[in-house]
Amino acid sequence: MLYRLLFRRVLTHVDPETAHHLAGRLIRLAGAVPPLRAAVTASFGRMPDGVTHRVFGRDLPGRLGLAAGFDKDATMALGLRAVGFAFVELGTVTAHAQPGNPRPRLSRVLPERAFVNRMGFNNHGAAAAARRLARLRRTAAGKRLVVGANIGKSKVTAPERAVADYVTSARAVAPHVDYLVVNVSSPNTPGLRDLQATESLRPILAAVREQAAYAAGRDVPVLVKIAPDLADGDVEAVARLAVELGLAGVVATNTTIAHEHGPGGLSGAPLLPRALEVVRRVRDVLGPDPVVIGVGGIGRAADAQAMLDAGATLVQAYTAFVYEGPTWPGNLNRTLR
Numbered sequence: 153m154l155y156r157l158l159f160r161r162v163l164t165h166v167d168p169e170t171a172h173h174l175a176g177r178l179i180r181l182a183g184a185v186p187p188l189r190a191a192v193t194a195s196f197g198r199m200p201d202g203v204t205h206r207v208f209g210r211d212l213p214g215r216l217g218l219a220a221g222f223d224k225d226a227t228m229a230l231g232l233r234a235v236g237f238a239f240v241e242l243g244t245v246t247a248h249a250q251p252g253n254p255r256p257r258l259s260r261v262l263p264e265r266a267f268v269n270r271m272g273f274n275n276h277g278a279a280a281a282a283r284r285l286a287r288l289r290r291t292a293a294g295k296r297l298v299v300g301a302n303i304g305k306s307k308v309t310a311p312e313r314a315v316a317d318y319v320t321s322a323r324a325v326a327p328h329v330d331y332l333v334v335n336v337s338s339p340n341t342p343g344l345r346d347l348q349a350t351e352s353l354r355p356i357l358a359a360v361r362e363q364a365a366y367a368a369g370r371d372v373p374v375l376v377k378i379a380p381d382l383a384d385g386d387v388e389a390v391a392r393l394a395v396e397l398g399l400a401g402v403v404a405t406n407t408t409i410a411h412e413h414g415p416g417g418l419s420g421a422p423l424l425p426r427a428l429e430v431v432r433r434v435r436d437v438l439g440p441d442p443v444v445i446g447v448g449g450i451g452r453a454a455d456a457q458a459m460l461d462a463g464a465t466l467v468q469a470y471t472a473f474v475y476e477g478p479t480w481p482g483n484l485n486r487t488l489r
Contacts, residue, residue: 155476155477155478155479156476156477158477159475159477164260164262167256168258168259168260168267169255169256169257169258172222172258172474175474176223176227176228178231179228179231179232179235180227180228180231181231182230182231182234182235183228183229183230183231183232183233183234184230184231186293189230189231189234189293192231192234192235192478193233193234196234196235196236196478196479196481196482197233197234197235197236197237197481197482198236198482198486199213199214199236199238199482199485199486200213200214200485200486200489203489205238205466207298207443207465207466208298208330208331208373208400208443209330209373210298210330212238212239212298212466213238213485214236214237214238214485214486214488214489215238215456215460215466215467215485215488216236216237216238216450216456216466216467216468216469216481216484216485216488217237217238217239217240217241217298217300217445217466217467217468218232218237218239218240218241218468218469218470218473218481219241219447219468219469219470220241220242220243220244220300220302220333220335220377220470221243221244221269221271221302221470222470222473223240223242223243224242224243224244224245224273224274224275225242225245225275225276225280225281225284226242226243226245226281226284226285226288226301227284228240229242229288229294229297229299230288230293230294230297233293233297235478235479235481235482236478236479236480236481236482236483236484236485237481237485238298238466238485239297239298239299239300239330239466240297240298240299240300241299241300241301241302241333241468242281242285242299242300242301242302242329243275243281243301243302243303243304243333243335244273244275244302244303244304244335244338245275245277245278245281245301245302245303245304245321245324245325246273246275246277246278246303246304246305246306246307246317246321247277247278247306247309247317247318247320247321247324248277248306248308248309248317249275249276249277249280250272250273250274250275250277250306250307250308251274252271252272252273252274252275252340253270253271253272253274253340257269257270257271257272257416258270258271259413259414259416261413261418261420264420264421264422265420265421265451265471265472265475266418266419266420266421266422266471267418267419267420267471267474268411268413268414268416268417268418268419269340269407269416269417269419270340270415270416270417271340272307272340272341273304273306273307273338273340273341278303278320278321278324278325279324281301281324281325282324282325282327282328285299285301285325285328285329286327286328288328289328298330299328299329299330300329300330300331300332300333301325301326301328301329301331301332301333302332302333302335302377303318303321303322303325303332303333303334303335303360304321304335304336304338304341304344305317305318305336305341305344305347307341307342311343311346311347311352314347314352314356315355315356315359318334318356318359318360319359319360319363322360322363322364322367323363323364323366323367324367326363326364326365326367326368326372327367327368327369329372330373331372331373331374331375331400332360332364332372332373332374332375333374333375333376333377333403334356334357334360334374334375334376334377335377335406336348336353336356336376336377336378337377337378337379337405337406338406338407338417339379339406339407339409339416339417340416340417345379345381348378348379348382348386348390349386350389350390350393353376353390353393354393354397357374357376357393357394357397357399358397360374361374361397361398361399373399373400373401373443374399374400375394375399375400375401375402375403375443375445376390376393376394376399376402376403377402377403377404377405377406378390378402378403378404378405378406378430378434379405379406379407379408379409380404380405380406380407380408380410380423380426380427380430380448381408381409381410382430384433387404387430387433387434388433388434388436388437390402391433391434391437391438392437394438394442395437395438395439395442399442400442400443401438401442401443401444401445401465402434402438402442402443402444402445403444403445403447403468404427404430404431404434404444404445404446404447404448405423405426405427405430405431405447405448406448407419407423408422408423408426419448419470419471420449420451420471420472420475421449421451421471421472422449423448423449424448424449424450424451424455424458425449426448427446427447427448427449427459428446428458428459428462431444431446431459431462431463431464432462432463434463435462435463435464436463443465443466444463444464444465444466445464445465445466445467445468446459446460446462446463446464446466446467446468447467447468447469447470450467450468450469450472451469451471451472451475451476453484453487453488456469456484456488457488460488469481469484
């Protein structure tokens with residue numbers, strides 16, 4: 153209740169990206185100081201006793217994780233776990249550091265509890281993320297955390313060089329993460345969504361899977377993240393490709409361009425119906441075993457449960473975390489026990 157009042161009266165009058173950076177500093181602080189991290193976990197991030205979910209060879213304390221896009225540079229993972237996310241997906245990281253698109257590039261759509269982002273994969277690059285992840289994994293708390301990395305194509309890289317670009321990122325971060333997600337579905341890098349066509353996607357996924365395992369010295373689960381705007385037949389084609397290549401699964405879905413709020417991808421509540429449909433179609437093709445991470449429009453526990461009922465193994469959120477505040481992820485994970 154207090155956060156909602158703060159959000160409505162104060163934060164909505166602050167530039168969204170500036171507000172994000174301010175929140176990020178607090179989350180980093182909460183994760184960096186062990187006594188503070190313990191206090192935040194006790195207040196916000198408590199998980200149900202005796203409840204674990206075995207995914208990616210790890211035991212997760214809950215089903216809700218943080219979607220990619222919030223912690224682009226792998227600086228907040230411990231703080232995000234402290235507020236109640238069961239796992240954290242970092243990134244999107246790219247082979248080359250890049251500033252992203254010009255500001256303003258993030259806007260709120262308050263009546264729809266949504267955001268439109270035109271960020272453009274702003275990040276410090278895969279090598280910098282790998283160094284931070286290596287430091288994280290040297291700590292006891294960092295070793296316990298279940299972490300994924302979302303990798304995308306650098307804007308400066310031509311489409312015909314996409315395979316090498318993705319491989320560079322995969323090799324850098326794979327040794328330090330529990331899973332990798334190949335992002336070919338952001339609307340904010342020109343030409344990126346064209347890579348969802350199976351003839352373009354096949355060599356990227358095959359090379360990432362092979363080279364991630366080589367770099368890490370172990371099999372690294374690889375998933376592919378798809379857009380809600382794909383036609384049903386294309387959704388099923390990507391799912392069949394995931395089966396063919398032996399991928400760990402699919403992340404469904406990314407942001408949508410099917411909105412009336414200008415350029416960029418819409419996230420938040422309006423995505424839920426289509427995200428549920430995509431998850432159902434993906435699960436029907438994949439069968440019972442591969443992982444499906446459902447993301448898009450989850451705000452209430454009932455939304456998350458609907459995603460699980462549609463066939464998701466795990467769920468992710470980002471926008472609702474901003475609208476609901478630091479108590480939200482822990483509360484939802486405890487509700488989903």
